[in-house]
Amino acid sequence: MSLSGGIEYTTVRELRGPLAIVEGVSGVGWDEYAHITLASGERRHGVVLDADRGLAVVQVLEGTAGMDPQGVRAVFSGSPLRVPVGTDWLGRVCNGRGAPVDDGPPIFGSHQAEVGGAPVNPVRREPPSEPVLTGVGAIDALTTLVRGQKLPVFSVAGLPHLELAAQIAAQATVGGEAFSVVFAGMGLTHADASFVRDVLEERSAAGELVLLLNTADEPVIERILTPRIALTVAEHLAFTEGRHVLVVMTDMTTYAEALREVSAARGEIPARRAYPGYLYSDLASLYERCGRIRGRPGSVTVLPVLTMPAGDITHPVPDLTGYITEGQIVLSPETHARGVYPPLDALSSLSRLMRKGAGPGRTRDDHLDVAAQLLAALARARQVRDLADLVGQAALSPTDRRYLDFDEAFLRDFADQRSDESRSLDASLERGWRALLTLPRGQLSMLPAGLLDAHGAKDLDRLDDRDDLDDRDEEASR
Structure with missing residues (x-):
């Protein structure tokens, strides 16, 4: 002392x-x-x-x-500042300071740990290599989350990012190994906090969840402490207890605003958008506490959720988060307006470690090929839809009209699912195949011929040409 x-x-x-x-x-x-x-x-x-x-x-x-x-x-x-750590946290609901709010006893641990944590020696880091399946088909198939990865969700106010975060926390799995979820909510309304507790009640009762909820009417300082306590608890569960731990943190923009408020109270010189100049290093001190450590069991995977003010992806919080993390899941207001949940913008989303945790021996042999073909076809479909808005669908070629059919099948059959539905990766990939088979075989150039034969891909080009000729003959006869 x-x-x-x-x-x-x-x-x-x-x-x-x-x-x-x-x-x-x-x-x-x-x-x-x-x-x-x-x-x-x-x-x-x-x-x-x-x-x-x-x-x-x-x-x-x-x-x-x-x-x-x-x-x-x-x-x-x-x-x-130290907090007790251990398995006593599992199944408990606490406020942002770690004090129980579930009418249970105080939390005791095997020992105390500093909430500031300690940086991981880069030499001892193990590269991520196994998936965390979220049960959300579009995410698992196209932007696979890998154990030890930090993959943020970029959203806009009014989109169902809290519902998505709670759904992932409720149904994520790692294939039968010991798994826990730490959910840190910051600046939530009482209605949102109640919603999160209800959605995660089953996982909490199973002793697989730690829930830290900071509401908007609680002190702003608590908001800065919440993610640090969450990560401290997660590190012990992972690297001492041998569990794979998913840490969901929402909303990191609210966290950054709390940091800005404290910085202003301290009289510090503000930087961009009045945020403190150390915002980058502060966010990095949180995000970089994930990973796998050589010689120790378990892993910590971080899924931060943040809202972009006015949808501005160049805002300091998403901008700096993008520098630190390994990809992003982007939610789209346009997709949400079409009634699709989750409203994923697949072309703006990316998991840079996906190839480390998906494919042969990890998920399915055809996973990476199907994902690449889905994204390529979706990019072409977006171009065709823009063209159709200019010249009308009647002026499109038969193949282009097939891409419009694919776009609809992608959204309605592949991407759309209920917020309480846990969809297996196999089911998601089969839905992806169904969407792809609306296209002529000649357009599926990123898929091996053997896979196309196995799934009954048809050469629709000739049929389209015949239909086009019939349309022309009918037009000429008129």
Whole structure:
């Protein structure tokens, strides 16, 4: 313990937003944990953001509302904030600080761990190589999530990103191995928090889920703490208990706004869009806590969800997230307007590690070929739809009209599914095949001939040509 351990400091110079400035301190360091006692006897907790020249800037986790600088006593622990870790977290529902809200007992663990975590030595990182199947067909087939990957969901306000995040958390699997989900919700409304609890009730009852819910009316400081506690719990479950852990964090834009608010209260010089200049490194300190470690069991996979203000993908939060992570799943307002769930924009979505976790020996031998052909056909279908808007469908060639049929089959049969439906990868790929077989065999150039024969692909070009000639003859006779 530091020299400050056990010493009470009673001089609070100023309360500024969520911050308390304590003076006359000595031996206090950055990130040190503090116990704060009010004149009424109420106890609060804090973390040191800055310490210099006898002053300590403490962020109060419960907020400074109702605090009177007179009569406040602060004791610094001499160490960073720690939380108990272990399997006791499984099946529990807590607030953003990790305090139970499910009427259960306090959480005890085998030992305490620092919420700040520790960087993983890059030399000891194992490359991701196995899939995490989400039960969402379009994601599993086209943007496969791999154990140890960080793959964000980019959305826009009004789209069902929370429903998608809860659905993935409820039904994700890793093929029979020990698996857990840690769900961290930040800045949720009470209705959204209740919805998440209801959707994840079954997985929680099975002892496979840790639920951390920070609501919008709770202190902003708690929002900064929530993802760190979630990742600390996940790291222990993965690398000590040997589980594969999926961490779902929503909404990271709300987290970044909380960071901006605290930065403004500290009087820091703002950077782009008034976010602090260290936003990139702060986000990286969260996202980079995923992966697999050589010589240790388990893995941590991170699925952050964020909303892009005004749909701007160049906004600092999605922009910096894209630099750090390994791809993105993009949700589309246009697809949502057509009544498709999940409203995935497949052409803007990408999983850079998909080839490491899908294909022969991992998912299905034809997985990567079917995914590539689906995306290529979808890109051509989008071009045809734009052309049809200009010249009308009657002026399109028979093959082009087949691509419009494919586009409809892709959305309605392949991509669309219920929010409570867990679709197997085999079922998703078979639906993909059905959509592809609406196209002439000659257009499926990315698929091996053996696969086309096995699925009964037909040469529709001749039939289309014959129909085209019949149409012309009929037109001439008129």
